[in-house]
Amino acid sequence: MLYKGSCHCGKVAFEIEGELGGVVRCNCSICARKGALLWAVPHGSMRLVAWGDDLGKYTFGKVSIVHRFCRTCGIHPFAEDVSQGSERSAYININCLQDVDLAAIQVFDFDGRSA
Template sequence: MNYKGSCHCRGIAFEVEGDIKQVVSCNCSMCSRRGSLLWFVPRDSLRLTTPADRMGTYTFNKHVIQHRFCAKCGIHPFGEGTDPSGNRMAAVNVRCLEGVDFTAIPVQHFDGRSH
């Protein structure tokens, strides 16, 4: 399925292809503060539909995930990194997708605070 998503002001907009079977709720210092529910997809499944220079980037801890956010409204629509096998991945915040009832999606809890 193809989904459309964006930050609040639509300065960052994107499309992402895939099936949302579950999302991850992480308790690390970043995720717990922003309240995102993450859907992991291959990075090639996500396509920006706005210029990349509208994004800010934040890294912390091991500096392996590029947390993307809108420099104008501050919303975090996705992050980018690699999985343990070295594959490029995107962590899409399903709360930023149009028409998705994220309350109906199974949530896997991840203890990011301990990693």
């Protein structure tokens, strides 16, 4: 299934091809503050359709994840791991997807504070 998503103002927009099963609620210091529900997908299944100079990045700690945000509205629609190659993942904040029934999605808790 094709999912479309964006930040609040729409300057960062993307599409993902995949099946949305469950998502992760991480309790690390940034995810807990953002309230993100993350869907891990192969990086190649996500396609940016709008970004320009509005796509910012933030890293911290071990710098294994690049947290992406819109420089205009501040919304964090996704993150990416920094590894290279075919195993690279994107972590989609499903709160930024169109037409998703959040109540119907199974949520798994992840202890990112201890990772």
